[in-house]
Amino acid sequence: MEGKPSESGIAAMADHYKNFDPTTFFQNFVSPEESRLDKKDSLMSWKLSCLHRAFSEGDMKGDLLVDIGSGPSIYQVMSACEVFNKVILTDFLEVNRNELKLWLQNEGGSKMDWTPFLKKVCELEGRSPSEWTEKAARLRQVVTDVLPVDVHRPQPLALHALPPAGADCLVSAFCLESASPDLATFNRALGHIGGLLRPRGHLLLIGRLQENYYFVGPGVKIPVVPLNEAQVCDSLKENGFTLIRLEVYTVSQDETIGASDQERIFFVKAVKSLKVWKKR
Numbered sequence: 001m002e003g004k005p006s007e008s009g010i011a012a013m014a015d016h017y018k019n020f021d022p023t024t025f026f027q028n029f030v031s032p033e034e035s036r037l038d039k040k041d042s043l044m045s046w047k048l049s050c051l052h053r054a055f056s057e058g059d060m061k062g063d064l065l066v067d068i069g070s071g072p073s074i075y076q077v078m079s080a081c082e083v084f085n086k087v088i089l090t091d092f093l094e095v096n097r098n099e100l101k102l103w104l105q106n107e108g109g110s111k112m113d114w115t116p117f118l119k120k121v122c123e124l125e126g127r128s129p130s131e132w133t134e135k136a137a138r139l140r141q142v143v144t145d146v147l148p149v150d151v152h153r154p155q156p157l158a159l160h161a162l163p164p165a166g167a168d169c170l171v172s173a174f175c176l177e178s179a180s181p182d183l184a185t186f187n188r189a190l191g192h193i194g195g196l197l198r199p200r201g202h203l204l205l206i207g208r209l210q211e212n213y214y215f216v217g218p219g220v221k222i223p224v225v226p227l228n229e230a231q232v233c234d235s236l237k238e239n240g241f242t243l244i245r246l247e248v249y250t251v252s253q254d255e256t257i258g259a260s261d262q263e264r265i266f267f268v269k270a271v272k273s274l275k276v277w278k279k280r
């Protein structure tokens, strides 16, 4: 992959994130999805279906799943929590980690209502939507930690945060391309998080294709690396992953919101190969 990771670019990205507002993020990217959950072809329904399918295929097993760059969100682990006994959520920003903790504490401090999304995942699992309370309780039970992460560090989590063998599964949604200033840095960051995964562990990666920016607070515009499918596939290969499946969702006209120029979203299921990890 061409070019070198840019340390000044990484510092500039961290600067952009200083003004990230979890509430605005939720209002811009999560709340609008609620009314579209009944439609088969809405972005959130598609993401939840892809995640549900990935976790119900029976090949993703183990004890520990780590979600990288959770933001204030939990939709990405709603299916996972039925398969894995331990889930660690992570984010770069304390404001996001605090938001997650509020939801986990369940003491009324969280203003983010995930109920419709929990109901939807229950439906996908063939359960009654009214069982969402059980799913919420299960999720709160399996999340053992909410940790700081920086995908630009060779060791993204604190030392000893994970068992020596690594995690059995990684999920990461809309993080790497929105935390990296360029393709080379995205590629290296994928290698860093891959180092947290045990050989033959699975990676579920969700991200934006050909997006240039998104808004996460009033006037807070964050640049995004505009990726294409081939670059995502090359980066996976270069970092020791074997692709199982790549799916693409095209955002429809009525779904487009001014908060980003997102048009296409990818979902990847991949497995870490047994080969010795490449030295950089």
Ligand code: SAH
Pocket (backbone or CB within 6 Å): 017, 020, 068, 069, 070, 071, 072, 073, 076, 091, 092, 093, 096, 149, 150, 151, 152, 172, 173, 174, 175, 178, 179
């Ligand atoms: N996964 C969530 C949030 C995506 S927003 C969802 O799908 O809703 C992108 C996230 O990347 C933000 O929460 C931001 O704090 C995080 N991020 C930014 N820089 C990062 C870095 N260097 N390392 C890890 N995460 C980072």
